[in-house]
Amino acid sequence: MPPLILLYWAILENTGEYWQILHWFTADYSVRGLLTTVSTRSGRSCRSGIVVMVWSCQVCTFENVHDEYLACEAKRPRLAPSAESAPVGGPAPAAPAPAPAAPAPARSIANVLRPKRSSDFAGSVTVKVGAEAPRRVADASLHQYAPAAFARDFLPAREAHALLRLLHADGASWRRHPWFIFNQWRETPRCSKGFRMEASAAPSRICGEQGDGEARHGSIYAPADASADASPDLLAALRSASARLAEHVAQIRPGRAAPWLPTLALGNRYADHQDSVGAHSDYLGELGPRPIIVGLALGACRDFVLASRAADPPTTVRIPMPHNSIVVMWGECQERWDHAVPACGEGAVLRHALVGPVRYSLTFRMSRAAEISRPKCRCDKPAELKWRGTGYRWCCAGHAPRGDEHTRPDAPPPRHPCGFSAESPWATAEAARLAAAEPEYARVVQPT
């Protein structure tokens, strides 16, 4: 049967939503549908009755291969697609001045059929150096400003969508954790859960984040505690994503011999614009110095911010991370840069069709626990590893009950850091070895 193509316009009577729909019926009688008009409502059901209907949004690359219609919520185009080095506003470091909204996509067949990329709707990377006004930069130029790389539309769209569904089902059980900051225990302003991906290991909970007395904090990996409560489908999806990331990193990596094979994924769930992670570098007790850490963002688009600690001149990079985008943080990030997902205004969150304002991130890390001889602090717990300006030191980050334990009424109170601090000559030497094997970031060639 030759393909039959049908283009029609529909107005849903009860919602007033306007859809422009292109269907083509293929030889196997599957039906594809493209929506060109974006809706803000969700939950309508639309069954084709024939075989499969694929709804894809023209604005946010959302693709729903199931038989229900989920309204895409990406109704607010933000910054226009990258214009290399275009100034975007005044000198305020916190947020680049709003740029004019991207023009509405032309309603043409060519535009309907054009595969959409997230750069069509999410903002550009912006860089602010010293007192200069923030500038938009092309994604591929990020390495000129920070030891990091950014890529959009990383996983195949369906894989990203399936992973988001699995995370969203699991994410309801993720918890806020105690963390030590400003000399007191508080709850993390987001929920998190950790996964171990070694084939043989049970998934473990990660005990959230704790402070280190300098208003910086990092993620702490608890040893596997056998709370194997992630679905096999989710673990399989995490392993698949991690294999793709390992391959990507191998392609773009600046030197170094040993492969990066992630074995841990820390999941964060930001329920809305108020959830956040403050500026920090990660704890490295299990990862060793200068680790590669890769963040995969799924769901709502929020800004991921990298800020140099050096004042010569201070650099802030703001990366609006849309659904299915990744940021690779090279080793130097954990020494001389902080990263954050700041709280923002409600309107600054680019919602996702499936999860609305919820953002998930998975930060993939490679455990080197087997190579690291980790001392215990005075609390008799494994110490944490941090860069301290001139070298690495083991320190105590305080201790709180792991996983859900802290929510139990009989949970012991969290313990303040004991003040333990000891040089790690091994980590400092290992960092120097790794740094020598890395060429200048500015010379890293990014694939297009």
Ligand SMILES: O=C(O)CCC(=O)C(=O)O
């Ligand atoms: O959510 C993110 O993108 C960052 C999370 C993070 O920094 C962490 O888990 O240590």
Ligand SMILES: [Fe+2]
């Ligand atoms: Fe982090």
